[in-house]
Amino acid sequence: MDKRQGVQEASSLELRYLDPEEVRVWRGEDGRVYCTIADELTVLTPMFMRSHPLSDLERYLSVRGVEPKERSVAMGKEFGLLRNWHRLDPHSHAIVEAELERRYLYAKVFAILSVRDYSGVQVCEFDTDRGLRQVTLRDVRDNVIYLGRSRVLVTDAEGNRYDIEDVNELDPDSLLRLARIL
Amino acid sequence: MAESNHIPEDVRQAVEGVRPAADIRLVAFSDLAPDGNFGEQFLALADDRLLVFSSDGERPALLKDLPFADVSKVEIETLVGGAALRAVVDGRREDLISFSHAMSDAFGRVRIQLDALIEGKPLPEVDERATRCATCGLFLGEYTRVCPRCLRKGATLRRLLGLTKPYTGRMVLIGSLMVGSIVAGMVPPFLTMLLVDRVLTLGTNYHLVIWLVLGLASAGLAHTGMEIWRNRIAAWLGARISFDIRAQLYERLQWLSMRYYDHHPTGTIISRLTQDANGIQDLLAFALPFLVVNVVTIVAVSVVLLAMNWKLALIAMVPLPILFILVRKLWRLLRRAFHNWWYRMRRFHGLVSDALGRVKVTKAFSQQQSEIGRYQFRNDDLRAAGVYADATAGTFFPLMWLIIGSGSLLVWYFGSMLHMYGGITLGMIVAFLAYLAMVQHPLEFLGHSTQWITRALTAAERVFEVLDAESESEQSRGEVELEEIDGEVEYRNVGFGYEKHQQVLKDISFKVKPGQMLGLVGKSGVGKSTIINLLCRFYDADEGEIFVDGVPLRDVSLWSYRGKLGVVLQEPFLFSGTVAENIAYAKPEATPEDIMAAAKIANAHDFIISKPDGYDEQVGERGNRLSGGEKQRVCIARAILHDPALLILDEATASVDLETEQQIQEAIGRLIEGRTTFAIAHRLSTLRNAHKLLVLDEGRIVESGTHDELRAKKGVYAKLLDIHRRTSMVGAIDG
Numbered sequence: 002m003d004k005r006q007g008v009q010e011a012s013s014l015e016l017r018y019l020d021p022e023e024v025r026v027w028r029g030e031d032g033r034v035y036c037t038i039a040d041e042l043t044v045l046t047p048m049f050m051r052s053h054p055l056s057d058l059e060r061y062l063s064v065r066g067v068e069p070k071e072r073s074v075a076m077g078k079e080f081g082l083l084r085n086w087h088r089l090d091p092h093s094h095a096i097v098e099a100e101l102e103r104r105y106l107y108a109k110v111f112a113i114l115s116v117r118d119y120s121g122v123q124v125c126e127f128d129t130d131r132g133l134r135q136v137t138l139r140d141v142r143d144n145v146i147y148l149g150r151s152r153v154l155v156t157d158a159e160g161n162r163y164d165i166e167d168v169n170e171l172d173p174d175s176l177l178r179l180a181r182i183l
Numbered sequence: 184m185a186e187s188n189h190i191p192e193d194v195r196q197a198v199e200g201v202r203p204a205a206d207i208r209l210v211a212f213s214d215l216a217p218d219g220n221f222g223e224q225f226l227a228l229a230d231d232r233l234l235v236f237s238s239d240g241e242r243p244a245l246l247k248d249l250p251f252a253d254v255s256k257v258e259i260e261t262l263v264g265g266a267a268l269r270a271v272v273d274g275r276r277e278d279l280i281s282f283s284h285a286m287s288d289a290f291g292r293v294r295i296q297l298d299a300l301i302e303g304k305p306l307p308e309v310d311e312r313a314t315r316c317a318t319c320g321l322f323l324g325e326y327t328r329v330c331p332r333c334l335r336k337g338a339t340l341r342r343l344l345g346l347t348k349p350y351t352g353r354m355v356l357i358g359s360l361m362v363g364s365i366v367a368g369m370v371p372p373f374l375t376m377l378l379v380d381r382v383l384t385l386g387t388n389y390h391l392v393i394w395l396v397l398g399l400a401s402a403g404l405a406h407t408g409m410e411i412w413r414n415r416i417a418a419w420l421g422a423r424i425s426f427d428i429r430a431q432l433y434e435r436l437q438w439l440s441m442r443y444y445d446h447h448p449t450g451t452i453i454s455r456l457t458q459d460a461n462g463i464q465d466l467l468a469f470a471l472p473f474l475v476v477n478v479v480t481i482v483a484v485s486v487v488l489l490a491m492n493w494k495l496a497l498i499a500m501v502p503l504p505i506l507f508i509l510v511r512k513l514w515r516l517l518r519r520a521f522h523n524w525w526y527r528m529r530r531f532h533g534l535v536s537d538a539l540g541r542v543k544v545t546k547a548f549s550q551q552q553s554e555i556g557r558y559q560f561r562n563d564d565l566r567a568a569g570v571y572a573d574a575t576a577g578t579f580f581p582l583m584w585l586i587i588g589s590g591s592l593l594v595w596y597f598g599s600m601l602h603m604y605g606g607i608t609l610g611m612i613v614a615f616l617a618y619l620a621m622v623q624h625p626l627e628f629l630g631h632s633t634q635w636i637t638r639a640l641t642a643a644e645r646v647f648e649v650l651d652a653e654s655e656s657e658q659s660r661g662e663v664e665l666e667e668i669d670g671e672v673e674y675r676n677v678g679f680g681y682e683k684h685q686q687v688l689k690d691i692s693f694k695v696k697p698g699q700m701l702g703l704v705g706k707s708g709v710g711k712s713t714i715i716n717l718l719c720r721f722y723d724a725d726e727g728e729i730f731v732d733g734v735p736l737r738d739v740s741l742w743s744y745r746g747k748l749g750v751v752l753q754e755p756f757l758f759s760g761t762v763a764e765n766i767a768y769a770k771p772e773a774t775p776e777d778i779m780a781a782a783k784i785a786n787a788h789d790f791i792i793s794k795p796d797g798y799d800e801q802v803g804e805r806g807n808r809l810s811g812g813e814k815q816r817v818c819i820a821r822a823i824l825h826d827p828a829l830l831i832l833d834e835a836t837a838s839v840d841l842e843t844e845q846q847i848q849e850a851i852g853r854l855i856e857g858r859t860t861f862a863i864a865h866r867l868s869t870l871r872n873a874h875k876l877l878v879l880d881e882g883r884i885v886e887s888g889t890h891d892e893l894r895a896k897k898g899v900y901a902k903l904l905d906i907h908r909r910t911s912m913v914g915a916i917d918g
Contacts, residue, residue: 033275046276054263102219106264106283119331124321132221137322158322160284162264183523
């Protein structure tokens with residue numbers, strides 16, 4: 002079995018962990034992102050997906066690719082998992098970081114600026130790492146969930162997600178407003 | 184999105200900055216800036232260029248400029264928390280613009296429009312699904328058009344009161360009893376005043392005592408009697424109106440179109456029938472009468488107090504606004520605290536039920552200790568919420584009584600002063616205190632009733648929304664009554680999508696002769712069931728036409744047509760009742776012999792007879808006392824008894840073992856004789872005898888012919904057969 006076959010078959014039979022030193026991510030002259038694994042296989046339009054996007058942001062990145070013959074934007078095949086993507090070379094690391102930033106559109110909530118209740122529908126204003134945002138919450142008791150003791154994940158009526166990493170870090174007014182939401 | 188004559192000026196300027204005098208054909212705004220932060224950028228199709236601008240700075244900055252002629256397709260890539268519109272250029276995928284879920288619908292429409300232009304079609308009008316309030320822009324979702332922020336309470340209340348019209352007599356009686364009980368309730372303080380001033384203070388007029396006490400007793404009895412009478416009528420009326428609403432709702436739900444059900448989850452509909460209907464009952468039976476009684480009481484008492492001594496009346500009323508405001512604020516806090524406790528209690532219950540349900544797994548994996556840890560965490564959480572709620576309640580009520588008591592203190596102090604200077608009598612002070620006590624509860628009620636009433640009105644509006652939804656009968660007023668059907672079916676260039684911008688079937692054309700069997704083959708999600716849904720006329724085709732015996736299906740009277748259809752689905756649906764009732768569902772007038780004959784043909788008779796109660800055996804809720812194969816055969820017996828001209832078999836043998844499948848196959852073989860049959864089957868071998876097979880892929884027919892023809896063709900069908908053969912071998916080895 003040659004190296005290239007090994008890379009491909011790993012996706013269907015067993016998990017393949019990629020050595021960060023074998024993975025190179027670069028932007029081509031056409032502006033698109035490419036990923037080469039073990040100098041053998043170049044993945045077109047690679048997708049980097051976190052295996053544990055809520056509980057472990059730093060480890061386990063799935064490197065996937067869309068095969069040219071595929072007609073729709075599917076998740077693509079997994080070419081391998083990166084246990085520690087921070088060990089990628091700096092250039093690759095920067096591109097992967099940007100791709101992750103693009104894919105995961107969570108907003109981290111720093112403060113809850115206002116909450117207004119309209120018969121069970123709450124309209125809140127969040128100050129987030131992506132800027133200010135007015136969000137509408139319905140069925141909050143199902144859409145505001147505690148992950149562990151102090152982390153709260155809020156999903157608004159439109160399906161957008163807001164992450165309060167540590168409620169204890171919120172200012173007293175925001176904490177009071179969070180209690181109102183709940 | 185806007186047409187060129189509705190393009191905002193700054194957008195026009197930005198586009199014309201790079202494409203002077205350009206024809207702007209469409210514009211779409213994203214709610215994300217290019218760096219992923221909340222902000223704005225927009226996409227424009229100007230002349231033959233696709234342009235993307237960032238509009239966060241003072242002047243929009245051009246980010247992308249693509250020749251539209253090079254774009255072969257436009258796609259939406261779903262990201263986590265949002266999505267991105269991408270163009271396929273020379274086989275490469277080029278990101279155009281990212282957006283949050285809030286804009287997914289809008290960009291879904293943009294994709295359709297751009298794809299249409301790529302295919303050389305004119306710019307299509309795409310239905311915009313209203314998910315936001317047209318007035319205030321609040322996101323409402325797909326399931327309701329009721330905006331709680333813009334709810335016109337007056338109009339809803341009027342319509343709600345219209346529901347009481349059949350019971351006008353009782354409403355008038357309730358109103359009269361209400362006034363009577365208020366008047367009766369105001370008598371005792373007045374008589375008490377007389378008792379104190381004319382009997383106790385003077386120490387004479389002993390003969391008056393008996394009359395005053397009798398008066399007090401009569402007033403008390405009258406007040407209590409009228410209250411009981413009113414409450415009993417209100418309870419009857421509330422339940423009756425709730426009954427009427429539920430009946431109207433349920434009837435309406437039976438006639439609503441499948442599209443309505445596609446956009447309204449079952450849970451939402453059930454809550455309309457239960458919680459919302461109860462909310463209306465609460466409003467009409469309790470909240471509104473209470474509101475009227477309390478407002479009238481406050482006004483009447485205020486008038487009496489002012490008439491007795493306006494100075495003391497004003498002093499006595501000083502704490503009342505404070506009480507009103509405090510109750511409003513504290514009640515909200517209290518409600519929140521108890522909701523929080525209730526939410527945690529629900530999570531706690533969920534944990535316990537989950538843990539006890541998997542106790543075998545817990546023991547098998549020795550996870551008792553971790554289960555105890557999880558339980559303790561939730562238990563502690565619940566304890567903290569309980570302490571907070573009880574502590575809040577424990578603070579709220581004493582505070583409220585303190586303020587209520589302060590009104591009495593003022594009356595005692597200033598009343599005593601006035602009494603000493605001869606301004607008022609002792610009896611008047613006592614009467615003042617009694618009247619004051621009468622308004623304190625109404626004020627407390629008013630303090631927290633607004634939210635209760637608003638919620639009930641919102642519930643009422645949601646109920647009205649269902650009652651006003653367009654029903655199937657309104658959508659399907661076909662004129663042609665079909666007495667008999669030969670069973671010829673033709674699909675001519677049929678196109679359809681559950682959502683207008685996502686086509687599921689594209690250009691489907693085929694013809695089935697009477698009595699023929701048509702097999703539909705393909706992977707999951709290629710449109711097989713959709714073809715059947717259109718034949719059942721659960722939906723109407725968006726494009727093209729379906730003909731039955733040469734008559735366009737949309738001209739056929741739905742009721743006459745559906746009576747000629749028989750359906751056996753993958754998930755056999757039985758309702759709670761006997762086996763016989765389930766078989767005779769579509770033909771209630773069937774005799775026991777008809778039922779048994781149908782069951783015999785369906786290979787169901789023998790297993791039914793072997794049940795202790797035979798055909799009278801209760802099948803349980805959803806038929807859960809029968810096995811999968813038994814349920815399926817009862818469904819086939821039902822279809823046989825119904826004797827349809829058109830038969831639909833949707834994966835009828837998908838979830839049974841091989842022996843049962845054989846029995847079902849035999850039954851199906853007898854069922855389909857002489858009937859036009861549309862069959863979808865997971866096991867391709869069951870379609871071997873079909874007169875024609877249609878192989879579908881991505882909503883299109885990619886192959887058609889008989890089993891042998893398609894196998895010889897070595898195309899998609901042959902590949903599916905091969906996969907099926909290999910899977911069956913694995914299954915056989917596993918088995």
